[in-house]
Amino acid sequence: MLIRQVSSAAKGPVILVVLSAGGVNLEPIEKDVDAVIWAGYPGEEGGQAIADVVFGKYNPGGRLPVTWYKSNYVWQLPMTSMRLRPVDELGYPGRTYKFFNGSTLYPFGYGLGYTNFSYKVVSTQNSVEKKLAFNQYCLSIHYKQSANVPPCSAALVENLDCNEDITVEIEVINMGSIDGSDVVMLYSRLPEGIVGAHIMQLIGFQRTFVQAGKSETVTFKLSSCKSVSMVTDSAYMVLPAGQHTMIVGSGPNAVAFPFLVKLAKFRK
Structure with missing residues (x-):
C-alpha cells in the first residue's frame, strides 16, 4: 500500500x-x-x-x-x-x-488541535420542577427491576411548558501555549435504569475563541422539553423525572454534573 x-x-x-x-x-x-x-x-x-x-x-x-x-x-x-x-x-x-x-x-465529537482545553461548571442551577395541571397525568415508562422509580416517573412533553428553563454556564480554559478555538459540546444522560434510554444526547454546542492560558465563559439556555427528554418505543416524547446527568466535552477532559428533574401532580 x-x-x-x-x-x-x-x-x-x-x-x-x-x-x-x-x-x-x-x-x-x-x-x-x-x-x-x-x-x-x-x-x-x-x-x-x-x-x-x-x-x-x-x-x-x-x-x-x-x-x-x-x-x-x-x-x-x-x-x-x-x-x-x-x-x-x-x-x-x-x-x-x-x-x-x-x-x-x-467517536462523534472527536477532534484535535494544537492546544488543550479544560472545563469548569460555574452555573448554579442544578434542578428544574414541573407541575402538571389538573387534567394532565403522569406517564409510566419502563425501568429495570433494580431501578429506583420516582412516584411520577414521566410526563408527556406536549403537556409541559419548558421554554429555555435550563441555564448552564461553562468556563473554558486554554491549558496550552497557543491561542485557539474550542467547540464546547454539552450532552445529557437520562436517569439510571430506564429501558431503551439513549447513552447520551447532544443538547447544545458553541464555538469560543480562548487565548493561551486564558479562559472564556459560554452560556447555554436550553429547554428541558428538548434537552432531558426521550422518545419511547411507542414514539411518545416524554420528560423523565429523576437524577439526570449533564456532561461537558468527551474523553478524559469531560466534566459531568447531576441535574434533577422533579414532576409534581396537581393537587386541589
Whole structure:
C-alpha cells in the first residue's frame, strides 16, 4: 500500500489528508501515520486551508459530526435495518452515537488541535420542577427491576411548558501555549435504569475563541422539553423525572454534573 510505503520511508511526521463525504476505513493504516485531517470536500481554497493547518499557521478546532465506525460494523447489522436502538437478541449494536454500544474508530465529537482545553461548571442551577395541571397525568415508562422509580416517573412533553428553563454556564480554559478555538459540546444522560434510554444526547454546542492560558465563559439556555427528554418505543416524547446527568466535552477532559428533574401532580 502506497501510504504504508511513504510512512516507512519518511524522515518526519506523515499526515494523511482524507477528502471524502463521510467516514472511510482507516484501520489498516491508522498506525502508519502520525495524524489524520478529514477535510471533506473543501472547495477552491481547500488546499491553502489544509496547508495552514499542517504548518501551524491555523489552529484547528473542528469536531466530527458523525461517528466513524470500524470496518466490521457493516457486518454487524443489515444495512436495511433502520432501528437506532441495539437489538441484543440479534446482536445488532445500534446506530449513531446515541445508541451504538460497540467500539469506534473515531467517536462523534472527536477532534484535535494544537492546544488543550479544560472545563469548569460555574452555573448554579442544578434542578428544574414541573407541575402538571389538573387534567394532565403522569406517564409510566419502563425501568429495570433494580431501578429506583420516582412516584411520577414521566410526563408527556406536549403537556409541559419548558421554554429555555435550563441555564448552564461553562468556563473554558486554554491549558496550552497557543491561542485557539474550542467547540464546547454539552450532552445529557437520562436517569439510571430506564429501558431503551439513549447513552447520551447532544443538547447544545458553541464555538469560543480562548487565548493561551486564558479562559472564556459560554452560556447555554436550553429547554428541558428538548434537552432531558426521550422518545419511547411507542414514539411518545416524554420528560423523565429523576437524577439526570449533564456532561461537558468527551474523553478524559469531560466534566459531568447531576441535574434533577422533579414532576409534581396537581393537587386541589
